[in-house]
Amino acid sequence: MGGLESISWNFPGGRLRAPCLIYFDGVALNTKLLALCLTVLLLSGCASPVALAPSQSASAAPSVDFLGQTQLPAGTKILYEESLIIGSGDNWVGRVMLDVGKDSRAAYSFFLEQYPQQGWTLLTAIRGKTSLLVFTKQDRSATVEMSEGNLLSSTLVTLTVTPKNATVTAPKKP
8 A cells, every 4th residue: 555554454244454544633644653652752751750849749747837726637648739728727718638548437537526526516427439528616617528539549538618607799790
C-alpha cells in the first residue's frame, strides 16, 4: 500500500488489510510514531517528581492556632490545595479537605464521639460509602462529609464550618 505498513485482520469471510494510520482532524498519523511519542511522554512524567512548597504540603500537621480547638483524627493530613479557610482560631469558617487514611470506620467514630465532647450537638448522622455528619455549636454549623477510599486510595473528608444563622440572599438577575 504505497510503502505504508498495514494491519491485517482475519475474518471467517476473508482477510481485511488496512494501513497503519490513525486520522485525527483529517491528518493521518502513523500508529508506531504515535505510540512512541505517548511512551516518551508517560516515562518523562514519571521521571521527575514535583516538589510542593512547605505551605502546600499535604502531610503538614495543622497548628493549634490554625483551626482553633477543632480536633482531627490522628494521622490526618490537610489537603491545603483543596481547602478554603477564612479566619483562624476558633472563629474560622470555610472548607478543609482531609486525608484521614484507610480506616474510615475509625475516622467516622472519631467525629461522632469527639465532636459532642467538644460542645457540638449532633443533628444528623448517615453512614454509608459516603457518610455525612451535621453538628451545631452556638453560632456555627459543621458538616463532615466522608468518602470512603478503596484498596488504593485513602478516605477523604470534607469538613465545612459556617456561621449558623447567616443571612443568605439570592443574587439579583441583571
